[in-house]
Amino acid sequence: MTKRLPLILLLNAAGLALFLSWYLPVNHGFWFPLDSGVFHFFNQALVKSQTFLWLVAITNNRAFDGCSLLAMGSLMYWFWRREAAPGRRRILIIGLVMLLAAVVVNQLAQGLMPVKRASPTLFFSNIYRVSELLHIPTKDASKDSFPGDHGMMLLIFTTIMLRYFGRRAFAVSLIIFVVFAFPRVMIGAHWLSDIAVGSFTAVLIGMPWILLTPLSDRLITLFDRYLPKGHNKYKTNN
Structure with a gap:
């Protein structure tokens, strides 16, 4: 913990600096022209290409969100199937810790970031x-789009993959993100900065305290101890 504290604080400082670079300047400084430019580029493309229009529509349908869960689950399943029973149980518990972390970080981000924008x-x-x-x-609109909760969940997944499954898994999870x-x-349901600032800020500030401290490992140990386990049957000799 002591050795990792400087890294944790550095990541927190990077997250805070990122947020302030957007929050403090009048009209969000350089972020607004970037946000506006990205939005209008894709918005104009909607009427220039019917293929692009359908692609954007399909990838923002609620059913497509299930595909993101399937992609994350498939990556974890690739590791799960290579493990024996104890390793498989550990991977399932890591998934549970990931969901818990996502709920906590999302709620803190929504409560602590003083921003509400359409x-x-x-x-x-x-x-x-x-x-x-x-x-x-x-989904092509949101009354409260900051921070991007969907992007936040995907980023949390990438940090979990890096911490427990290595760099290759992290690279694949970045593609999924x-x-x-x-x-x-x-589609215009989020500004670029909803993700590039909002989601990244939340993850840079929240996840280091979970993954770079003993917290996540202790949660895994705790769940492993108290969650129900399968019982092995042993033959007894009379």
Whole structure:
């Protein structure tokens, strides 16, 4: 813990600096032109390509969120199937700790970040909305888009993979993050900074205290001790 404290504080400082770079400047400084430019680039592309329009609509349908869970679960399953019973149990418990961490970090982020803003589709006028162009269920707007909770969950998953499964798993989880987080930006349900600032800030401040301290390991040990276990049957000799 003592050896890792400087790293924890450094990551926390990076998260705070990232947030303040967006929060303190008038009109969010350089972030607003970047946010606006990214939004309008993709928004104009919606009416230039029918293929892109359908791609954005499908990847922001609620059913597609299930695909993100499937992708994360598949990556963990790849490791799970290579383990014996104790290792498989540990991986399942790591998944439980990940969900608990996601709930805690998300709630703290929502409560501690003094920000409430609508998505760009509700902020700008004279823009295109996928739900109006195709009239199918898709998430193209949010009344409170900061921080990006979907991106936050995916980032928490990547940190768990790095901590317990190594760099290769981390690299794959980063791909999952990009594939499933950025469609929200492409459709206009989130600003780029909802993820690049909001989600990253929450993870940089919250997750080091979970993963770089004994907390996550102790939670795994605690759950392993108290969660029900299967009973092995042994033959007895009379």
